[in-house]
Amino acid sequence: MAGETDAQLRRIGRSAIVVVVCATAAALLSGAGVRGVLGVLTGGLIATVSYRGIRSGVDGLVGRLIASNGTSPSGSGSWGLVKYVTRFAILGGIAYVMMVRLRAHPGWTLVGTSSIVVAAALEAVRSLGRARR
Numbered sequence: 001m002a003g004e005t006d007a008q009l010r011r012i013g014r015s016a017i018v019v020v021v022c023a024t025a026a027a028l029l030s031g032a033g034v035r036g037v038l039g040v041l042t043g044g045l046i047a048t049v050s051y052r053g054i055r056s057g058v059d060g061l062v063g064r065l066i067a068s069n070g071t072s073p074s075g076s077g078s079w080g081l082v083k084y085v086t087r088f089a090i091l092g093g094i095a096y097v098m099m100v101r102l103r104a105h106p107g108w109t110l111v112g113t114s115s116i117v118v119a120a121a122l123e124a125v126r127s128l129g130r131a132r133r
Contacts (some may be wrong), residue, residue: 010125015119020044023111032105037107042098043112046091052118053087 020040027036060080098104 008127011126012116012119012123016044016047016115017120019115019118020112023108023115027105027108027111032108035103036103036108038098038102039108039110040092040112042104042108044108044115045112046094046098047116049087049094050091053084053091057084057087059087064094115117 008079020043023040024037030036032039057080060132095109099106
């Protein structure tokens with residue numbers, strides 16, 4: 001993902017882009033047409049928005065824990081909960097627009113959404129290969 005400071009997460013982000021490109025080509029070659037291609041691309045968008053939301057939440061929590069020197073962070077977590085729920089509402093809105101309004105193919109959308117999982121699995125396999133050397 002762009003702007004990532006961790007080298008492993010950058011590799012996963014690049015691999016996810018490659019997976020989406022390959023899945024887009026597969027959708028074209030399979031005869032799924034525009035709906036299939038749109039499904040893969042929008043699935044990739046959903047995965048990206050979800051990743052950024054989760055990453056933002058984790059970074060915020062870790063930042064608060066570090067700022068509080070490992071003790072329980074003060075203040076209410078209600079604002080964090082509102083942001084968390086809002087992110088998932090946005091994801092639901094994106095999915096609705098893509099599948100209902102733009103008629104993206106649901107199966108290909110699932111393939112695009114799974115791109116980050118496939119990329120993480122590929123990175124795990126690569127890491128095992130490096131560990132064995």
